[in-house]
Amino acid sequence: xxxxxxxxxxxxxxxxxxxxxxxxxxxxxxxxxxxxxxxxxxxxxxxxxxxxxxxxxxxxxxxxxxxxxxxxxxxxxxxxxxxxxxxxxxxxxxxxxxxxxxxxxxxxxxxxxxxxxxxxxxxxxxxxxxxxxxxxxxxxxxxxxxxxxxxxxxxxxxxxxxxxxxxxxxxxxxxxxxxxxxxxxxxxxxxxxxxxxxxxxxxxxxxxxxxxxxxxxxxxxxxxxxxxxxxxxxxxxxxxxxxxxxxxxxxxxxxxxxxxxxxxxxxxxxxxxxxxxxxxxxxxxxxxxxxxxxxxxxxxxxxxxxxxxxxxxxxxxxxxxxxxxxxxxxxxxxxxxxxxxxxxxxxxxxxxxxxxxxxxxxxxxxxxxxxxxxxxxxxxx
Amino acid sequence: xxxxxxxxxxxxxxxxxxxxxxxxxxxxxxxxxxxxxxxxxxxxxxxxxxxxxxxxxxxxxxxxxxxxxxxxxxxxxxxxxxxxxxxxxxxxxxxxxxxxxxxxxxxxxxxxxxxxxxxxxxxxxxxxxxxxxxxxxxxxxxxxxxxxxxxxxxxxxxxxxxxxxxxxxxxxxxxxxxxxxxxxxxxxxxxxxxxxxxxxxxxxxxxxxxxxxxxxxxxxxxxxxxxxxxxxxxxxxxxxxxxxxxxxxxxxxxxxxxxxxxxxxxxxxxxxxxxxxxxxxxxxxxxxxxxxxxxxxxxxxxxxxxxxxxxxxxxxxxxxxxxxxxxxxxxxxxxxxxxxxxxxxxxxxxxxxxxxxxxxxxxxxxxxxxxxxxxxxxxxx
Numbered sequence: 001x002x003x004x005x006x007x008x009x010x011x012x013x014x015x016x017x018x019x020x021x022x023x024x025x026x027x028x029x030x031x032x033x034x035x036x037x038x039x040x041x042x043x044x045x046x047x048x049x050x051x052x053x054x055x056x057x058x059x060x061x062x063x064x065x066x067x068x069x070x071x072x073x074x075x076x077x078x079x080x081x082x083x084x085x086x087x088x089x090x091x092x093x094x095x096x097x098x099x100x101x102x103x104x105x106x107x108x109x110x111x112x113x114x115x116x117x118x119x120x121x122x123x124x125x126x127x128x129x130x131x132x133x134x135x136x137x138x139x140x141x142x143x144x145x146x147x148x149x150x151x152x153x154x155x156x157x158x159x160x161x162x163x164x165x166x167x168x169x170x171x172x173x174x175x176x177x178x179x180x181x182x183x184x185x186x187x188x189x190x191x192x193x194x195x196x197x198x199x200x201x202x203x204x205x206x207x208x209x210x211x212x213x214x215x216x217x218x219x220x221x222x223x224x225x226x227x228x229x230x231x232x233x234x235x236x237x238x239x240x241x242x243x244x245x246x247x248x249x250x251x252x253x254x255x256x257x258x259x260x261x262x263x264x265x266x267x268x269x270x271x272x273x274x275x276x277x278x279x280x281x282x283x284x285x286x287x288x289x290x291x292x293x294x295x296x297x298x299x300x301x302x303x304x305x306x307x308x309x310x311x312x313x314x315x316x317x318x319x320x321x322x323x324x325x326x327x328x329x330x331x332x333x334x335x336x337x338x339x340x341x342x343x344x345x346x347x348x349x350x351x352x353x354x355x356x357x358x359x360x361x362x363x364x365x366x367x368x369x370x371x372x373x374x375x376x377x378x379x380x381x
Numbered sequence: 382x383x384x385x386x387x388x389x390x391x392x393x394x395x396x397x398x399x400x401x402x403x404x405x406x407x408x409x410x411x412x413x414x415x416x417x418x419x420x421x422x423x424x425x426x427x428x429x430x431x432x433x434x435x436x437x438x439x440x441x442x443x444x445x446x447x448x449x450x451x452x453x454x455x456x457x458x459x460x461x462x463x464x465x466x467x468x469x470x471x472x473x474x475x476x477x478x479x480x481x482x483x484x485x486x487x488x489x490x491x492x493x494x495x496x497x498x499x500x501x502x503x504x505x506x507x508x509x510x511x512x513x514x515x516x517x518x519x520x521x522x523x524x525x526x527x528x529x530x531x532x533x534x535x536x537x538x539x540x541x542x543x544x545x546x547x548x549x550x551x552x553x554x555x556x557x558x559x560x561x562x563x564x565x566x567x568x569x570x571x572x573x574x575x576x577x578x579x580x581x582x583x584x585x586x587x588x589x590x591x592x593x594x595x596x597x598x599x600x601x602x603x604x605x606x607x608x609x610x611x612x613x614x615x616x617x618x619x620x621x622x623x624x625x626x627x628x629x630x631x632x633x634x635x636x637x638x639x640x641x642x643x644x645x646x647x648x649x650x651x652x653x654x655x656x657x658x659x660x661x662x663x664x665x666x667x668x669x670x671x672x673x674x675x676x677x678x679x680x681x682x683x684x685x686x687x688x689x690x691x692x693x694x695x696x697x698x699x700x701x702x703x704x705x706x707x708x709x710x711x712x713x714x715x716x717x718x719x720x721x722x723x724x725x726x727x728x729x730x731x732x733x734x735x736x737x738x739x740x741x742x743x744x745x746x747x748x749x750x751x752x753x754x755x756x757x758x759x760x761x762x
Contacts, residue, residue: 346701
């Protein structure tokens with residue numbers, strides 16, 4: 001097939017828009033120069049609507065995990081009791097980070113592929129009134145579940161003084177989030193998902209309530225000390241050298257999101273999810289999650305009569321489509337299709353048409369075009 | 382829909398591969414520097430297989446029309462009698478260029494949408510033995526016809542001393558051409574079609590027989606004087622300032638073509654043509670050309686129960702797909718889909734899935750997915 005063509009349909013990193021790629025090619029500048037300050041100054045307010053907060057959204061040079069760790073080390077201290085809501089491998093990661101710092105972790109596990117039930121959180125909180133933090137994952141990338149963080153936050157606020165910390169890595173920018181209105185205390189995301197950038201930047205915002213705890217927090221920290229970032233951004237700068245090319249790209253990303261309009265961006269992601277799901281349903285191929293629990297950014301498919309890994313291999317080798325496999329307990333049992341960021345309904349149709357052909361190649365009997373027709377109908381409805 | 386996404390499916394300019402775009406971003410160099418000479422030296426032999434010639438393929442900075450004019454002013458002189466084989470608007474352009482130079486033009490017209498019949502050329506040549514040149518169009522972009530230039534060249538060689546001049550603009554690089562074996566005297570193409578570059582470069586090669594005539598040709602010319610280009614390329618340079626960024630890009634284009642392999646490139650184009658045609662046939666939508674006359678680079682569709690221009694408008698506005706309309710006598714009567722250069726079967730499937738939705742939008746009753754299924758079957762066959 002055509003050289004130089006690859007369809008990146010994993011749930012992040014996501015494809016980079018050409019205009020963002022070009023923007024990142026801008027000549028380097030000094031990060032303490034006025035030009036860098038001007039850039040950060042104009043980027044700053046444009047991040048607020050994406051997080052749904054009036055607080056400053058701080059920019060960290062690091063990957064999503066750095067931002068998760070930043071959330072942990074600033075909000076709770078060794079010996080504190082916290083609740084981690086685990087619905088997949090990224091919830092699990094929160095527990096590992098907490099444990100590395102000697103934090104006493106309570107886990108509330110849900111079956112992988114299902115969403116956290118706020119009622120279960122409520123029951124747990126009633127039995128454990130001394131929790132200092134509740135950690136949850138908005139989109140659980142490993143299962144394609146969008147957890148009801150709004151409802152979870154409401155329950156936590158009602159029953160506890162725990163800070164509500166949300167990992168929004170694989171969905172913020174693609175789905176609605178109202179940090180202030182929902183009562184989220186710390187929200188983090190990364191650059192390589194709905195933000196349409198390479199990995200390397202992470203974004204963190206904290207509520208006033210969180211800032212009070214952060215001020216008092218004695219966990220040893222330096223690079224990940226949120227206070228340093230807050231103090232720096234007031235002067236339109238960062239405490240440490242920022243990944244400037246990614247900031248050049250971020251400026252163009254924000255322009256793209258503003259041009260399309262955030263509501264339209266959210267609508268596009270919902271539509272891509274619905275199109276993808278309708279295509280698999282038309283072929284009677286099982287989805288891991290219910291419609292209600294499904295994330296607009298990633299769809300997990302659970303094949304029962306063909307091998308996920310064999311299918312992924314053909315799809316990648318012959319059709320140049322990269323999708324993700326399952327992680328941990330779901331390894332070999334599911335495959336995951338990303339539809340986030342620089343991805344459109346037209347791309348979903350292309351992916352499905354190639355998926356249908358790959359299914360034929362691995363010997364599955366499918367009616368060609370059936371999934372496409374279902375997705376087209378969903379679009380046109 | 383998604384900002385920053387546009388599907389360029391006109392029959393040229395064609396999309397630029399990302400790696401070619403990056404290559405063109407290389408810092409500028411002096412065109413008389415050693416680096417430029419080294420570049421041209423290594424590009425030169427890599428163009429020969431694409432043209433199927435052992436002669437130097439000369440590089441002109443200009444568009445396809447500049448190359449057509451170059452072919453005219455170097456091969457024939459004012460007052461000479463020539464035959465132009467006209468199967469569409471680019472055949473017609475050859476007549477206009479010839480007329481601008483006071484050349485006596487005989488036209489052999491075929492119905493737009495049909496290929497030139499070599500037998501008609503034979504009959505014409507028998508009645509007009511004194512022709513100095515026969516001009517033909519390999520792919521007639523305006524109709525999606527691939528003319529049988531091999532057979533035409535055979536007939537011309539057999540019955541006449543006329544030079545055989547071929548416009549290969551919208552197909553060379555995507556379809557086989559054996560300039561030397563077929564007896565073509567002058568072959569030209571441009572950079573913005575199968576060469577996957579922006580417009581700005583044109584490529585011209587001439588046979589030994591042609592060079593003898595070029596040497597004796599007295600038509601006043603300077604920028605388009607082929608002899609200057611021949612003399613310069615012997616020293617790995619160009620007579621006038623070349624479009625260097627495009628040469629940087631050309632280096633990467635050749636790498637892509639060589640990586641895929643020319644035979645595979647030709648096969649991919651044939652397959653894209655077959656997939657496109659099978660999709661429209663599945664929907665019982667008329668094609669302008671027969672299978673035998675169809676070009677692997679562009680497909681012309683002749684709708685009978687919907688308006689081509691209304692359809693093109695919706696396809697562009699809602700689905701971000703640019704396709705071309707009809708030209709001159711076919712204006713409003715056909716639309717044309719390019720599938721050349723940086724375009725794959727996966728792109729064809731995407732285009733067809735969007736076309737099906739645009740047909741629904743303009744009120745045509747189509748069975749969604751039917752064209753896709755036909756194209757998928759063609760691919761998998």
